[in-house]
Amino acid sequence: MPRPSRRDHLIETAITLFCEHGYHATGIDRLLATAGVSKKTMYQHFRSKEELIYAALQQYDSVFRNNFMKAVEDIGKTPEEKLLAIFDVAETWFNGNKFFGCMFINAIGEYSEQESPIRDISKQFKKLMWGYVNGLAKDACVKNHKALADELCLLLEGSIVTAQVSQNPQAAFIAKKMAQRAVQEALA
């Protein structure tokens, strides 16, 4: 059981490929060849491709949010600084060499059905991110912290898509500028 388990490695590979090429466009065969894992082993761990997608999204949700929060708290010391550090972390993310937008936004684009588990986990991810920002806003003694969280999260979404589609390397800074105004007004 030690060693990077086949299961984990499959999920890792799935995240990489689904991010870059999308969900439908990434075939099982290709994924398995990339991971160097046999089909039998995969179907032993996951009942279907959709289950693998789901597991990949779960893992990504956990890892991404953890790293994101750590990075934010590394940059920002005061709660107010942390709120703005969100966009510094975003900037690093966007201008890295393997940025293909948000896995969850992309997932919703391919799986729009209302009751899909993929839909649900994507929505949930955004809710958890909102919860984190809301917590930071509370810590910063923002009276209307919910409204500020709404605004900052929307700015983050906007910067992600702007970086992805328009490929504007300034996306994070544009958002940060508006975030500064939002925080300033929320604290006034």
Next chain:
Amino acid sequence: MPRPSRRDHLIETAITLFCEHGYHATGIDRLLATAGVSKKTMYQHFRSKEELIYAALQQYDSVFRNNFMKAVEDIGKTPEEKLLAIFDVAETWFNGNKFFGCMFINAIGEYSEQESPIRDISKQFKKLMWGYVNGLAKDACVKNHKALADELCLLLEGSIVTAQVSQNPQAAFIAKKMAQRAVQEALA
């Protein structure tokens, strides 16, 4: 030649299905059955599925921007009002019964290759939208109109994704509030 040409009808159907179900998930057979057009006819008009996708995006680009600009100018009378009307138009769009996010954002999620024509047209669409907003900002005598256009476009992207993924019906209003601040500061 029947009145609504087969070509136009195919494009119309393509837009509807690609919007709702995505690009890879929408098979040619299904599209043709929905449109009530034979396969032969389709391949007479479009050399491949990708060409049909491209034509659909072209058509959508034209129709969407035209309708969008008309709607904005219907609501806002002064240039400054028009800048904010963007988000009223967005609100109507989001809360309509067939909103599945932005076709171009979704397209990039499925076709991330750098040199793809699908990528190019999506990027171009955003550029044209930016150009429109930039023009409005100029008309409103905003000194740094480019920066304001950057901000308002990012807010629009953010509201689209927030409405699509988080399904927050307030998305447009949250963005509008920040847009008001942005315009106010740009005019100060």
Next chain:
DNA sequence: ACATAAAGAAACAGATTTGTTTACCTTATT
């Protein structure tokens, strides 16, 4: 070293994909 469990390789099945081709039908125009 041996027994047992796990993984790989590859064939296979069945559905579905894009795209081509063949044969027939409908309809406008001359």
Next chain:
DNA sequence: AATAAGGTAAACAAATCTGTTTCTTTATGT
């Protein structure tokens, strides 16, 4: 009415997709 264009329907091809199965190899624990 004959012709020609443009349409449908359906069979077909070849590739690819998800998922199953079989047989073999490789590790691991005792």
